[in-house]
Amino acid sequence: MKEVAVIGIGQTKIDEHWDKSLRDLAGDAALSALMDSGLEKVAALYVGNMMSGSANRQQHLGAYIADWIGLRGIEAIRLEAACSSGAASFRTAVMAVASGEVDSALVVGVEKMTDSPLQEVTAALATAADADWEAGQGLSFVALNALIMNRYMHEYGWKKEHFAPFAVNAHTNAIHNPFARFHEPATIENYLKAPMINDPINLMDASPVGDGAAAAVLLPLESLHNPSHKKIIKVAASAAATDSIAIHHRKDPLFLRAAYNSGKKAYDQAGLNPSDIDLFELHDAFSIMAALSLEANGFAERGQGPRLALDNEILPTGRIPIATRGGLKARGHPVGATGMYQIVEVVQQLRGEAFGTQVENARVGMSQNIGGSGSNIITHIFQLI
Numbered sequence: 001m002k003e004v005a006v007i008g009i010g011q012t013k014i015d016e017h018w019d020k021s022l023r024d025l026a027g028d029a030a031l032s033a034l035m036d037s038g039l040e041k042v043a044a045l046y047v048g049n050m051m052s053g054s055a056n057r058q059q060h061l062g063a064y065i066a067d068w069i070g071l072r073g074i075e076a077i078r079l080e081a082a083c084s085s086g087a088a089s090f091r092t093a094v095m096a097v098a099s100g101e102v103d104s105a106l107v108v109g110v111e112k113m114t115d116s117p118l119q120e121v122t123a124a125l126a127t128a129a130d131a132d133w134e135a136g137q138g139l140s141f142v143a144l145n146a147l148i149m150n151r152y153m154h155e156y157g158w159k160k161e162h163f164a165p166f167a168v169n170a171h172t173n174a175i176h177n178p179f180a181r182f183h184e185p186a187t188i189e190n191y192l193k194a195p196m197i198n199d200p201i202n203l204m205d206a207s208p209v210g211d212g213a214a215a216a217v218l219l220p221l222e223s224l225h226n227p228s229h230k231k232i233i234k235v236a237a238s239a240a241a242t243d244s245i246a247i248h249h250r251k252d253p254l255f256l257r258a259a260y261n262s263g264k265k266a267y268d269q270a271g272l273n274p275s276d277i278d279l280f281e282l283h284d285a286f287s288i289m290a291a292l293s294l295e296a297n298g299f300a301e302r303g304q305g306p307r308l309a310l311d312n313e314i315l316p317t318g319r320i321p322i323a324t325r326g327g328l329k330a331r332g333h334p335v336g337a338t339g340m341y342q343i344v345e346v347v348q349q350l351r352g353e354a355f356g357t358q359v360e361n362a363r364v365g366m367s368q369n370i371g372g373s374g375s376n377i378i379t380h381i382f383q384l385i
Ligand code: COA
Pocket: 083, 118, 122, 125, 141, 142, 197, 203, 204, 206, 207, 208, 209, 285, 329, 333, 335, 372
């Protein structure tokens, strides 16, 4: 297999983009990634998206976007893996380029959620859960995560306020990210006063819905003999794993087994371990997911995720910076696009372009995208060479 490099990145601001269509958003991110790469054309396009069929009445995003960006004729498909659709499309592109099947690839994650009323979006999100045992019983994603967070607090003795640093770090970092949904500072007081959505999850524990797209261009590393573009970022690992769709089918609902398995495969592929990771763009759709991700990937002991946050170890200056550009919590979570935002942000960090929240001397970054409540988890490790 060939080694693969990311040579171009692009993204749109996450917002309520009522004046832009799905193809406008995807096109803006894709064309800026192509421009950044210096390429005009690629052999294949992979699109990550979760809900365009219900939210935008538009499927068939491969041909739809290839045509819009002037690449009519190339191979193009859309991939769906709930909230991990973005990373799933990136991993598919990595495999295609690594195998030699295509000599270049463009990946776009896109989602446009805010044209629909929140009730419809909530129902569409719930299709990522088990229709019979979870969604069919009225459980939304907020409710599912509230069950997990309640259990976690009960088992490990944490209080609600101990989760505040996750939200405060994310919102503080997002202030420096022009592409982020929110730019207002957050404090522990804001966190404690935020309206409750589903006890114990309040507004400051939850990621917002939003519209946005993020993209990357991939080439085989061997083709970059005389690179005229920016620093070269190698894909050091790409790995995926699944768990049960329904939470109650897990032996231990407080352990993200698929995160552990895909993380372990990724560490093994890259020949690295958690102490080598300079920053981690994790899937903080809810603050409880940030805590569980830190634990499953070897950055904290079981039950001790909040400790890292309380000790400031998750800040850009800490031992394992997370949500460095705002994370899902404050940069935003346009579900099928999120995995690509995470990857774009890791690349920015490794290139030294994460203005305002740059992690000093960052050489190795990891991204992990979670589909469902932990049922499909895709991990990538990137290295500056
Ligand atoms: N964090 C902080 N502020 C938020 C926010 C969030 N997650 N979501 C919305 N806001 C702010 C808005 O900016 C707005 O502020 P303003 O009044 O100053 O303009 C206010 O809260 C109300 O915004 P609105 O868009 O009306 O929120 P909402 O009540 O319709 O929805 C949530 C808020 C959190 C319920 C909704 O975003 C949600 O369901 N999130 C979870 C999505 C999810 O489950 N994703 C899948 C995860 S796997």
